[in-house]
Amino acid sequence: MSRITELIDxxxxxxxxxxEELSEIISEHTPETDEYLFxxxxxxxxxxxxxxxxxxxxxxxxxxxxxxxxxxxxRRSAEKAERYRLNExxxxxxxxxxxxxxxxxxxxxxxxxxxxxxxxxxxxxxxIKAKYPDCAVTLSIGEKSRGSYERYRQAGADRYLLRHETxxxxxxxKLHPKGLTLENRMRCLSDLKELGFQTGCGFMVGxxxxxxENLAGDLLYIHRLxxxxxxxxxxxxxxxxxxxxxxxxxxxxxxxxLGLTRLIVPNVLLPATTALGTIHPKGREMGILxxxxxxxxxxxxxxxxxxxxxYDNKICxxxxxxxxISCLGRRMESxxxxxVSARGDCKKY
Ligand code: SAH
Numbered sequence: 001m002s003r004i005t006e007l008i009d010x011x012x013x014x015x016x017x018x019x020e021e022l023s024e025i026i027s028e029h030t031p032e033t034d035e036y037l038f039x040x041x042x043x044x045x046x047x048x049x050x051x052x053x054x055x056x057x058x059x060x061x062x063x064x065x066x067x068x069x070x071x072x073x074x075r076r077s078a079e080k081a082e083r084y085r086l087n088e089x090x091x092x093x094x095x096x097x098x099x100x101x102x103x104x105x106x107x108x109x110x111x112x113x114x115x116x117x118x119x120x121x122x123x124x125x126x127x128i129k130a131k132y133p134d135c136a137v138t139l140s141i142g143e144k145s146r147g148s149y150e151r152y153r154q155a156g157a158d159r160y161l162l163r164h165e166t167x168x169x170x171x172x173x174k175l176h177p178k179g180l181t182l183e184n185r186m187r188c189l190s191d192l193k194e195l196g197f198q199t200g201c202g203f204m205v206g207x208x209x210x211x212x213e214n215l216a217g218d219l220l221y222i223h224r225l226x227x228x229x230x231x232x233x234x235x236x237x238x239x240x241x242x243x244x245x246x247x248x249x250x251x252x253x254x255x256x257x258l259g260l261t262r263l264i265v266p267n268v269l270l271p272a273t274t275a276l277g278t279i280h281p282k283g284r285e286m287g288i289l290x291x292x293x294x295x296x297x298x299x300x301x302x303x304x305x306x307x308x309x310x311y312d313n314k315i316c317x318x319x320x321x322x323x324x325i326s327c328l329g330r331r332m333e334s335x336x337x338x339x340v341s342a343r344g345d346c347k348k349y
Pocket of ligand 1: 071140238
């Protein structure tokens with residue numbers, strides 16, 4: 001037993017460690033201790049979810065954004081971004097295709113686009129829930145007032161994804177323009193949780209200026225919030241942003257953070273992200289083997305996919321939804337897991 005594997009055992013048992021201990025794992029882990037962690041994470045995951053991998057149909061319905069996050073390819077200042085919006089009918093078509101392919105969760109994601117007023121969002125959510133009462137609707141449309149979140153929830157939205165991005169206010173300030181604060185981001189997350197959304201926070205691995213202590217802080221925040229979902233993917237530079245020449249996050253650290261997150265929140269819904277699949281051809285398979293249990297294939301119409309580019313070289317932008325699902329199905333089978341057609345709610349354990 002090494003010091004690091006002892007810490008991993010302690011984390012599995014207590015679901016939390018001190019910031020110093022978490023930082024120690026993050027700075028001192030080795031390929032051997034990673035294998036140990038991933039085996040523990042898989043055991044925990046399989047106790048709650050077996051070998052099932054949940055699928056979410058991602059509908060990227062607008063790439064207009066009023067914000068100017070320094071890392072993001074669809075930030076307001078990204079002048080070369082070709083902007084688009086999907087109308088209600090196009091969004092419902094995506095759901096129809098998705099439903100036929102077995103999707104029982106639809107994720108509506110977009111920039112913070114004022115064109116979609118609360119009335120419009122409420123209308124879209126209500127229409128989807130009326131037509132597909134057996135499906136979950138997830139929103140991922142950024143920071144809103146508590147009152148807006150309340151309206152989405154009443155309209156039937158089940159889940160909300162809002163990555164906290166980094167739990168350190170100083171680091172947060174280096175990734176975002178003035179006016180966007182960690183404080184408001186966290187306010188949104190506690191509102192969402194209180195309103196009864198299955199709530200997802202999360203962060204990028206390897207974002208500029210990030211330290212091991214920052215990552216430890218992200219894990220402590222996750223432990224405090226007790227979210228039902230956590231989105232973790234590598235930062236990948238986008239050529240038309242201030243971070244164009246920064247380094248991407250690594251596969252190793254991303255997998256490490258997935259494994260640690262599984263031990264901290266055993267029943268968490270944890271996607272092996274598209275960004276992870278972008279930095280390594282087998283990234284999503286490795287993510288599942290490190291403790292993830294969700295994949296989020298793209299359901300957006302093929303003609304807009306190349307326009308929703310948060311980062312460079314994004315995969316699957318040319319494929320039809322049906323191709324994505326059969327490709328992922330094969331990939332999961334190759335590692336002994338199986339895609340399931342289910343809402344895939346967060347399980348009690
Ligand atoms: N506007 C919504 C949706 C954001 S896009 C919101 O504010 O929540 C979803 C996630 O993509 C972001 O939370 C961010 O963590 C991630 N992302 C953005 N740019 C990225 C990049 N360059 N590399 C990797 N992930 C990125």
